[in-house]
Amino acid sequence: MxxxxxxxxxxxxxxxxxxxxxxxxxxxxxLFVAEMDYPLAPAVVAALHEAVDRGDAGYAEASGGGAKEAFAAYAERAWGWSPDPAGMRTATDVSVVIVEALRRLTAPGDGVVITPPVYPPFFELVPEAGAAVVEVPLLDDGTTYRLDLDGIEAALASGAARGVLLCHPHNPLGLVHDRADLVALSEVVARHGGFVVSDEIHAPLTHTGRTFTPYLTVSDAARAHGVAAESGSKAFNLAGLKCALVVTADGPMADLVRGLPEEMTGRTGHLGVIATREGFAHGxxxxxxxxxxxxxxxxxxxxxxxxxxxxxxxxxxxxxxxxxxxxxxxxxxxxxxxxxxxxxxxxxxxxxxxxxxxxxxxxxxxxxxxxxxxxxxxxxxxxxxxx
The missing domain is CATH 3.90.1150.10 (Aspartate Aminotransferase, domain 1)
Incomplete structure (x- = not known):
């Protein structure tokens, strides 16, 4: 223990x-906003102190400062997933990853499915990207919640929506979506030529006995049409330091990452990169x-x-x-x-x-x-x- x-x-x-x-x-x-009352990880504290002591508070390194590699190693250990750091970019936070991805995956006015009850900024991030919110609430049988796959398919098939903004694990429920549901989602989305942007910020905090499955691991279809937003900000309590990762697999979504503006990386917090790297590597x-x-x-x-x-x-x-x-x-x-x-x-x-x-x-x-x-x-x- x-x-x-x-x-x-x-x-x-x-x-x-x-x-x-x-x-x-x-x-x-x-007991409201998502910030923990725990002290920071000692490895993170030490690295931040060292950076401040040497006056190292400038701009984030374009290559990611080791954060991408540290996350990839963590993902392999925790989930058996080996995302390629070459298919990643750093960004300010997960919200920026979501907005910038949606801007490139949608045309103005396109619908994007969200699954309420869900993280409140989702209702704002979709319009910020120029798209329209399409609500497909989670199904609730009184015991468990799950994705309404039929409702999502109907939204995509009718043209009301172009893709899905997935909250995984789901905030506010702490719901870890089943692999079978994620596979089925990837099939639904592939049938209609859509996309999934998967917000996986809470994934490192999955509880004992539960299995988190990264969306990009569930099928070839998911890898072809999926973008994952990853971060150490919830796991290591680093929200104010501003660092997240946009992660893709080979193919069209890797092209999307390569096409993201350089300023997206430039606006990443340098201290956030350091803290993220140390958290995933040594925390x-x-x-x-x-x-x-x-x-x-x-x-x-x-x-x-x-x-x-x-x-x-x-x-x-x-x-x-x-x-x-x-x-x-x-x-x-x-x-x-x-x-x-x-x-x-x-x-x-x-x-x-x-x-x-x-x-x-x-x-x-x-x-x-x-x-x-x-x-x-x-x-x-x-x-x-x-x-």
Missing amino acids: PATTQAHPLDVLRRRGSEKWTAHPADVLP LDWLDGTVAAIEHNADLLGALLADRLPQVGYRRPGASYLAWLDLSALGWGDDPAARILAEARVALTSGPDFGRQGAGFARLNLACAPEVLTEAVDRIARLAARG
Whole structure:
């Protein structure tokens, strides 16, 4: 068993200047934005200190500064995937990868399928690229979610959509899509000459017993029409350092990468490249401990809700540190997070931000100390007891 990563205490965290710790007053427990409360991986800290000590804070190296090779080695170890660094480019973040890929894969007004409830910026990134959002919600049988492959095929066959923006693992559900569904998706997309842009930012945080399958590994069709957006920013808590990777296989999508503007690489954060390289190359023991801490809290949240808020629906995530809570039975309206913030002083992410399917829901970030998670649930439970 790996040594479990321990969260910083609240007095240390409140000295951070990031959005998570400055958006609300000090009496609020911030469990909203996707930032972890854990210290950075020691290898990342050491490399950043060394860079700052030598004044190495300039522009990112055009070749990727070793980040591409480090990610490729990690992907081989973790998933049995050996992406070619020659088919990668660095970028500022995953959102930039998505927008720049969509700009080259769509004509103005083309539809792009998204699968709500889904990461809120997807609703904005598609129009930013000049395309139109086509919603094909996930199927929910009351126990599990999965892709609506028939709905996606209908959207592509009718011409309403040109391709798919896939969230894998899926935010906010922590859903790790089954390989069989991904194979079927690749067949559907290939039949209609479409594309898939797969946002895989949460993949390194896949939980024990679950299997993450990179989209570009599922079939020759997927390799021909797929683009993957990869990053260490969620796995190693590096969002502010700005580095992501656009990854393709040989063929048409490799041509797409070669055609991306040089400025996309130039805008990558140099310190982000360093941190990404060191995380994937030398931070894996830390990553294992962090996943163990997240898994502990995922189990703890289930136990706390069963004991204190049994009317709240919760399906344990299979990846990352985001919990999707069905609070509709509490009778707090479409946006229960608003009342929870105002009266319980716990900041969650509003469910409706993830699409119409999020009415009555909220997203909770459980990458915190167990004591903080317990206090947050206790606060919400006391509010529920008041009616």
